[in-house]
Amino acid sequence: MPFVTWDNNSRWFYWDVYNFDRSGVGRDLLSFNGFYLQYEAMGYGVSDPGKTATRQVRCDSATYMAHGLTQYPQACVFAEGVPAPRDKRIPGKYDPGNADAPGLHRITGELHPGETRANEEHKNGACYKDGPFAAVYLDTGLPTRPNTPAEQCDEYPFGSTLEGANHPDWDFSVLAVPQRDKSVAGGLLRSWYTDDRILAWDATLPAPDITNDEFYVDIE
DSSP states (O other), X not given: OOHHHHHTOOOOXXXXXXXXXXXXXXXXXXXXXXXXXXXXXXXXXXXXXXXXXXXXXXXXXXXXXXXXXXXXXXXXXXXXXXXXXXXXXXXXBOOTTOTTOOOBOBOXXXXXXXXXXXXXXXXXXXXXXXXXXXXXXXXXXXXSOOOTTTEEEEEESOTTBTTSTXXXXXXXXXXXXXXHHHHHHHHHHHHHHHHTTOOBOOTTSOTTTSOOOOBOBXXX
C-alpha cells in the first residue's frame, strides 16, 4: 500500500502461527515456533529492507485446560525467554589440557539392562523414527532412515556408555554408516574394553577414594 495509506490506516492485520502436535515432545506435546516480520518499502529516501526481532510461540496439546465445561486442548502462547539454540554438549572428547573434561563410563547389557535398552531406544527414535521415543525426534535426528542392511545407524557417545543417548545431561549424535564399518568399530571397542580392563559403571563405589573407570576418545 502507499505510505499515505499505511500512515492513516486503522485496520488490524493478522496471521496464524501454528504447529502440528506430532512434532511436539513430552506429555503435553510441546513445540516452539519462531517468527518475525520482514518489511520492504519502495520510494525516495527509503532505507534497506529489514526485519523485526524473532519472537517465540509455544504450542501444546494439554488436555486438562478448561474454563468450566469449555475445554481448550490445543493452543499456543507467547513464550519469550525460551533459550536460543545452543551447541551440543557431548562428553568423552580427549583434551590433554583439561583435567576436568567429562569422560565416558562403560555399561553392559547384563549389569545395566535399563540404561542400555534406553540408549538403543533413543538412538532408534533419532535414526529410524520408531520405538517409544519416535515422537521426540520427529524434527531432529536423521532426515532419512539408513539404507539397511547396506547402512546402519551409529551413535556417539557409544550405546555401551552411561553417557549414551538416554543420558539426561548430555547430547548425542547419530549417523548412517556402512554396516561393515559399524561392525568393525564395535568389535574394536569391545576388544579394547577387555584389553585395558575398562570396568563397568558401579554406582556403589565410594568415590572419590575408589572411582569408576573413565575414558576418552581421540578421533583422527
